[in-house]
Structures are given as C-alpha cells and as structure tokens.
Amino acid sequence: MTAVADTRRGRPGPRPVAAAARPKGRRFDVKTLPGFAVMAWFCVVALYTPIAVLVAYSFNDNNTVVIWTQFSVRWYGIALNDEEIRDAALLSLKVAFLASLFATTFATMAAIATTRVPNYRGLTFIYAIINQPLMVPEIVTGIATIVFFGLIRQATGIYGIGYLITAHIVFCIPFAYLPIRARLEDMDRTFENAAADLYASPWQAFRHVTFPLLVPGILGGGMLAFLVSLDDVVISVLVAGPGETTLPLYVVSQIKRGITPELNAMASMFLCASAILATLFFLLTRRKAK
C-alpha cells in the first residue's frame, strides 16, 4: 500500500512526460494482458451456447428431440394449446404479479424511510431485516417456510394460494428494494426543498416531486421482483400446495417424466420472456454515464 501511495505522490514531474513520450502504438498497450480477450469471448460463447442450442432445437419438427429434420413451429402451437402449460403459466403470472405488487409497495415505503435520512436508532436493523432473505440459502428458507405454513394451516384451517404468494413477497422485497434505493440515493434533495419552499405539504411534495422522479426506480424494482418471482423454483417446489403448479414446477415435473419437444418449445418461450424482462430492467435502471 505504501509503495502505491509513493508512486502517486512522489516525483510528479517526469512521469507524465515519460508516459506521453512513449509512442502510443500498438506494440505495447499497458492495459492488454495476453489471452484475456480470448477468455472473455469464450465466456460469452459458453454462456450463450446452451441457450442457443435449446432455442434452435425448439424449432425442430422431429418427434425426438435430438434428431434435426426440418424447421417448424409446430411444437410451439402444441405447447400453447396445452391446457396444463397454460394453467401453469397463468398461475405463475398471477403469483408473480401479486407478489411483485406487494413487494414493490412495501419496498418503496421502506426505501423512502431508509434512504437520504439522518441516521436514527434502528436504521441498521431495518436494513439488515430487509436484506435478510438474501442471506439465507433458498433451501433453508424453503423448508423453514413449509414448516411454518404447515403450522398455520393446521391452526387456522385456511388453505390456498395465499401461502405461496406470501412466500414470494418475502424474497421479492429485497430485490425490489435495491433499485429503488439506488434511484433515491441518486436523487437530489434540492427538488423537494424547492417544493417545501413553495409551501407544498410533505404529501404534496412527495406526490408531485419525489414520486415522479422515483418512478423509474419503482418500475425497475417491480420488474426485478416480478422476474425473481417468475423464476423461483426451490421455494415454490417446497411451499406450493397440491395443484399449485407454477411454470418452473411444471418444467421440473416434466424433466422427471422425460423430455419432449413440446417442453423445449415451452422452455424457449419462458426463456425469452425472462430475457425480455431482464433487458427492460437493464435499460430502465441504467445509470447515465457521467
């Protein structure tokens, strides 16, 4: 560390000159390390190959998955008309919509209460609690939740989809919270101060100044929560009651039963849906280059 500091502080004169004097040719770039570019390209290719193969073969007409015969969208038609898949997709969307709606609302409120505020007793506690679901392995959350909900079911006799949605709300809150908090941190207090100077009540200032500025963060958080809920397998596998088959659960059960071209088509559609959502999220929360 001291050596680093020394080079930065000591002898400021000659160094930039030497750097400038060196021809900026291709021969020696201080930033390049051999083989790193290859690795980066390898990384991207490795990340996308399995997905690409899956999507490509979902357009295969053949009844067996591996043998390519001819391009066709027939399996997409079959998948879309499959009642089981449609029910699973609708249930997934319903759970994801409700869970992300509640999670985003709660997360927005919590973000406002914990960002850009003077430190107060319990702030760290609130922050720790909100991030708690991120720290516990999914399998542990899953089995703990199933035990807990089992007790509640026994005590109250209430059954239904509410349990699954509640479990999703819990792990969606931190995901919704982070982009909203990031957006708030980037916002300047001056707008709200100006509103207060112009005799806006705190509520008016929030309604007409803070909230509109916060919308991209809230949308980003909501989308992330939606995505995370839609993708969840482990917790859903454990918590879902009989008949509550979300799309990932359907995929898991089908994998056990055997692979069909129909499943490939469905998986491709599912993949595209989450990739589109992820892209939207990326565009929405991208910070402008400064």
Added chain:
Amino acid sequence: MATETADTPSAPQPVSTASAVSSAAAASDAIERRAVVKRWLLSAPALVVIIGCGLMPLLIIFAYSWTKPAEYAGVIWHFQPDAWINVLFQEDLFSDALSPNWAYYSIYLRSILIALQTTMLALIIGFPTAYFIATREERSRNAWLFLITIPFWSNLLIRIYAIMMIIRDEGYLNHALLAIGAIDQPLPIIFTNYALSYGLIYAYLPLMVLPLYASLEKLDFRLVEAGYDLYASRFKVLWHVIIPLVKPGIVAGSILVFIPAIGDYIIAQILGGGKRMMLGNLIAQQFGTARNWPQGSALALTLMAVVMLALVFYATKSQRKRAA
C-alpha cells in the same frame, strides 16, 4: 411547565434566551422524533412480512431441531439434542456409543469441495473476462456487461435444463460425437461431479464477473504502467500490482459464487440426478422421504451457519480494507 421550573431553580435569570434555544431544540427534537416514527411506520409492512414469514420460520426450525421426529413427518414436542449430535456423530443402536457420521461427512465434504472448485474456476474464467470488459471503451463496456448479465437474469431452471439437454446420455453432445464417430458409446457426463460443477459455474459465473468488473473499472492504470516502467513482466504486474488492488472485488465475487453454490439444491437435483447429493439435497431429503424433520432442521441451520461464516469473513475483509 411547573415541574420544569421546579427542576431548574438554580438558573433563574438568563433564562429568556437559553429557554428559547432549548425550547427550539426541543421542538426540533419533537419534529425529528415524529419523523423517525413516520419512518418506522413506513418500513413496518416490509418488516412485518419479513420478520413474520422469513425470520419466524427460522426460529421454528431452530425449535424443531431440538425435538423428536414423529413417525410420519412432523415432530413430537419432546426435548432431545439427537438431531444436533447426528450432524457430527452417529449413535450406535445398541451401545449408545458415538462414532463419526461418515455418511454426512462425505456430503459436507462434497458440498464444500464442489463449492470451492466452482468458486476457483469461476474466478479463473471470470477474472480475465472482467478485466477485458473493464479495459474496453465506454460503449462496448456496457454492451459486454449486458451480454454477461442477461443470462443471469434469465430463468436459471431453463438454463440448467438446456445444459441437461446437451450433456445427457441421449443429448446433443453425445449425439454429435457418435455421429462423427469420435466415440461408440455415449459419454456418461450427466450425473457426475463434473456435470454438477459445470452447471454451478454456468449458473453463477455472472456473480463473479460483476463485482470483479466493479473493482477493475476503478483500477488506476498509471500504477500498472509504473510496474512496466520498472521492468516487471506481465505476470509480475498482474500478480503484484493488479491482483492486490482488486482484492475486494475478488473476495466479493468469490463469496457471491460460494454461497449459492454451497446451498445449491436444484442444480444437483437435475444435473446430479439426486445421486450426487449436496447438503441442500440432504436437507430436502430429511423433510421428504426420510421424514426426520428435526434432523432436516439441524442440517439446514448448519448450512445457514456456514453461509453466515462466509458473510462474516467477507464483512471483516471489506471492513479492514476500508480502514486501511
């Protein structure tokens, strides 16, 4: 009011300004207190949901871990520490003698080794990638980051399914290799530790690249140049200049990969075929076919303790960095 004056009789005269100040302070105190109350109320729904349905269940399985398993799932409320003893030791059926629980040790060991191996390989692949991205122009940097991030946010299950399609016995890889005559028997890749490790790296590689990138992006390349000026070789610059400077990113990335890898359940289920058990599968099994909820609870809490240790390790590491 009366009590207040009674409390402070010793300072009777210069009150006018002092009390104005103190009452102003009291007023702003009150405002501040109300603001804090409002903030607690605003955070309340999130707190209630997470404490009620995220923390409470953990407390309950903690309680369960000290009970006796019921014959068909569930527990009998009878205190016994057997589940915790079984995490490490095996009780002899007849003599009550304790012996090491090798069956569990092998699962712990496999989980830890596979998680470490995954982390190391992800670091070896992820570091050059992150470095390469960090040294691009601003525009292509964003494109690269986008490329790395998108698969991560795409459905994990489907991505693992895609890998399964490729490496299973009747998969695309074996099919292609058989077709070109490179092999005459399908390679048994799926359901091996390699398959599991590959799946884990594939799933969590972006978690390594992103924090590494965040560190490397801030790297001061004048220091790298200084290294070269002092006749350091490329390897020496990498080892003695770059890596020490981006250590926080390396630690963060490693922790982010290690934690989901050691707690993995679904990837082992699909690519390990349930035969290659990870700790996560063992836990699930206790709640499923083994019907030993106290044991499952104790194992789950053990896993959580390992994760917490990793997080504490990370926290102390990053704390020291900030202090330095």
